[in-house]
Amino acid sequence: MKSMRTVIHGLPVQLVVSREMSLSMYMRLRYEPSDPYAVRAAFTLDDSDEAVEWIIGRDLLIAGLKGPVGEGDVRLWPAGERNRGSVYIVLKPPDGVALLEAPAQDIKKFLQETEAHVPIGSESEHIDSDALLRHLLAKD
Numbered sequence: 750m751k752s753m754r755t756v757i758h759g760l761p762v763q764l765v766v767s768r769e770m771s772l773s774m775y776m777r778l779r780y781e782p783s784d785p786y787a788v789r790a791a792f793t794l795d796d797s798d799e800a801v802e803w804i805i806g807r808d809l810l811i812a813g814l815k816g817p818v819g820e821g822d823v824r825l826w827p828a829g830e831r832n833r834g835s836v837y838i839v840l841k842p843p844d845g846v847a848l849l850e851a852p853a854q855d856i857k858k859f860l861q862e863t864e865a866h867v868p869i870g871s872e873s874e875h876i877d878s879d880a881l882l883r884h885l886l887a888k889d
Contacts, residue, residue: 756780756862760855762792762838765848776851780807780863785872788863792849803840811860811869813838814853827853 758778763771772794779789788807791800805823812818813825813836821841828835828850836856838849 753782754866755782756859756866758855758859758862760852760859762852763850765837765850771850774849776849778856778859780859780866782867785867807860807863807872808869810856814857814860 756779760776760778762774762776764774765771775793777791777793777800779791781787781789786806786808788805788810789802790805791802793800803823809818809823809825814827817824817826819825819839823841824839826837828837834853835850836853838851840847840849
């Protein structure tokens with residue numbers, strides 16, 4: 750049985766404002782084996798403790814290291830040449846658009862650690878379907 754340990758990695762990202770300007774931010778990636786398809790990404794400014802959290806599919810992060818992926822609110826693609834070492838992440842909240850540039854190696858390291866706990870393709874084995882059914886059938 751694989752470990753059910755939560756995987757958390759923090760990494761610096763750049764909020765791209767224009768070609769000439771970007772703001773430093775911090776992204777914390779969190780993976781819970783009990784929710785094996787999702788990665789929670791929390792974004793904060795260096796001088797702020799208030800985080801904005803997004804849920805991104807683990808498979809989307811994996812695919813975004815190799816090529817353009819995503820529809821709707823979250824899109825990812827490798828930046829420029831493969832050797833550049835960055836991934837662009839576009840987040841589209843209701844009131845705007847954010848373009849972030851993140852180090853690909855840090856994301857890859859995070860994903861490798863998640864796969865050590867929940868191998869790709871085995872996600873459904875980590876879902877407690879009884880608890881999910883109880884939750885769905887619970888009356889308020």
